[in-house]
Amino acid sequence: MTASAVMEIYLVRHGETDWNRAQRLQGTIDTALNPIGVAQARHLANRFRWLPVSSVVTSPLARAQTTAHAIARRSRSPFVVEPLLVEIDHGSWSGLTIPAIASMCPGAVIDSRLQPDALGASVGETLAAACRRASTVLRRLVAAAPAAPVVVVSHGVINALLMCAAAGNVPAHMDQYTQPNGCTYRLRFRRRALVNVECIPMVAPCRMPRPDVPFRGA
Numbered sequence: 001m002t003a004s005a006v007m008e009i010y011l012v013r014h015g016e017t018d019w020n021r022a023q024r025l026q027g028t029i030d031t032a033l034n035p036i037g038v039a040q041a042r043h044l045a046n047r048f049r050w051l052p053v054s055s056v057v058t059s060p061l062a063r064a065q066t067t068a069h070a071i072a073r074r075s076r077s078p079f080v081v082e083p084l085l086v087e088i089d090h091g092s093w094s095g096l097t098i099p100a101i102a103s104m105c106p107g108a109v110i111d112s113r114l115q116p117d118a119l120g121a122s123v124g125e126t127l128a129a130a131c132r133r134a135s136t137v138l139r140r141l142v143a144a145a146p147a148a149p150v151v152v153v154s155h156g157v158i159n160a161l162l163m164c165a166a167a168g169n170v171p172a173h174m175d176q177y178t179q180p181n182g183c184t185y186r187l188r189f190r191r192r193a194l195v196n197v198e199c200i201p202m203v204a205p206c207r208m209p210r211p212d213v214p215f216r217g218a
Contacts (some may be wrong), residue, residue, distance in 0.1 A: 006195070008149035009141060009166075009187045010048070011159055014059075014067040015040035016181040023098045026155075027090035027124065030062050040182035040202055041067040045074035047184075047200075053077040054146035057137075058153040059085035067182075068153035077151070084133040087155035091124025116174050119157075127161075131171045134161035142192050159185070166194045 015037030019026045033041060048071050055078040058068035065081070072079040093101055102109035108118035119127045141150055154162070160174035166187055169176070179185065182202035188195050 005145075005147075005190070007142065007145050007189045009138075009189070010149055010151045011162060011179075011185040011187060012044060012067065012071070012151060012153045013156060013159055013179045013181055013183055014061075014064040014153055015044075017063050020181055025090045025093050025096055025098075025101075026063075027087050027094045028061070029094055033063055033066050037063065037067075037181065041070040043202065044182060044184070045070040048075045048151060051075060052148040053151055054148035055080050056151045056153065057082050057085070057141070059087065059155060059158070061086060061155070064153045064155065068151070071151055071153070075151075082137060084137050085152070085154040085158055088119065088127070088130040088157040089124040090119075091122035093122035093124065113175065116172055127171050127174075130157060131161045131164070134158050135165040138162055138165045142189055145192075163187075163197075167197070168194075 015033045017026065017031045017037055018034045019029075019031050020037075021034065044067065053071075053075045056068045056072040056075070057080045058064045060081050060083055064085070068079065071077070096104075098109055098112060098114060101114065105118065105121055108115055108121060116127060137152075141152070152162070156179060157174070159179050160177040161171060163169075163177035163185060164171055164174050166189075177185075180202060184200040186196075186198040186200060188197075
């Protein structure tokens with residue numbers, strides 16, 4: 001790739017799970033896609049069908065791997081599991097709903113949104129540690145500079161931290177990058193610097209109405 005060429009990363013959040021719908025923190029708990037999530041994965045696969053993809057890189061958790069497998073099969077692309085893309089560990093909050101956390105720690109949830117600076121209260125992985133993981137993955141991908149786009153499939157917190165790393169924002173600003181299940185950010189880099197971001201919404205029809213989900217780890 002020449003110095004002036006543009007490198008693209010498609011940052012995908014995995015399809016929906018029952019715990020997503022219930023606003024229950026999943027973190028490193030391995031949950032499966034629900035029927036809507038399976039349909040979202042199929043829709044994503046069709047979206048990437050005609051795009052030349054250099055590789056599909058995924059979190060090791062099942063909900064991400066299932067989504068990524070669908071994309072890789074449809075686009076006939078190499079499939080890579082990246083352990084550093086695993087979702088943040090929510091510690092004692094794992095499995096809890098947003099309202100339950102709000103009752104336990106009133107300052108942790110504002111306007112039904114889990115606050116990034118409250119994540120450390122769960123005695124799980126720190127936000128700083130998760131940010132270091134995400135930044136490491138991003139640096140590797142951008143340094144490799146493949147000619148064809150890379151598709152990354154991960155989770156709510158890790159994708160938000162990847163966006164922070166790409167845009168040069170501190171982790172505390174991760175709430176700017178709320179990403180519903182099945183949605184995609186397209187990031188374009190030139191000379192390893194981010195030059196453009198496009199949000200591609202999930203528009204696949206589903207039989208159940210999807211709620212407006214606030215930011216949370218997933």
